Amino acid sequence: MTIINAISKLAANAQTIGAKEYDNGLPHAAANNGTLQAILQIVFGIAAALAVLMIVIAGFRFIAGVGNPQEVSKARSTILYAVIGLIVAISAEIIVSFTLGNL
Numbered sequence: 001m002t003i004i005n006a007i008s009k010l011a012a013n014a015q016t017i018g019a020k021e022y023d024n025g026l027p028h029a030a031a032n033n034g035t036l037q038a039i040l041q042i043v044f045g046i047a048a049a050l051a052v053l054m055i056v057i058a059g060f061r062f063i064a065g066v067g068n069p070q071e072v073s074k075a076r077s078t079i080l081y082a083v084i085g086l087i088v089a090i091s092a093e094i095i096v097s098f099t100l101g102n103l
Contacts, residue, residue: 037100044093051086055079 058078065071
């Protein structure tokens, strides 16, 4: 039994005491793992699409700013940061899929 499974079973058992439902005063979410994973896939997909869009825009700025070293430097920085953002979005999607898939 993994630690995550043990924690989720402990949390499920904490909701009930005996045969009575325990009200801890917190709202109960109607979302399950599938719903949460779908929502997060959309969010990370949008983040990845924005990163790719920024790479394309920075590529055009890189080409257009050939004579101006400052514009080329800004375009390179934008490309670097967009690639880092794309890596983070893909990594987050992998982590979420792995984590929610095992619960």
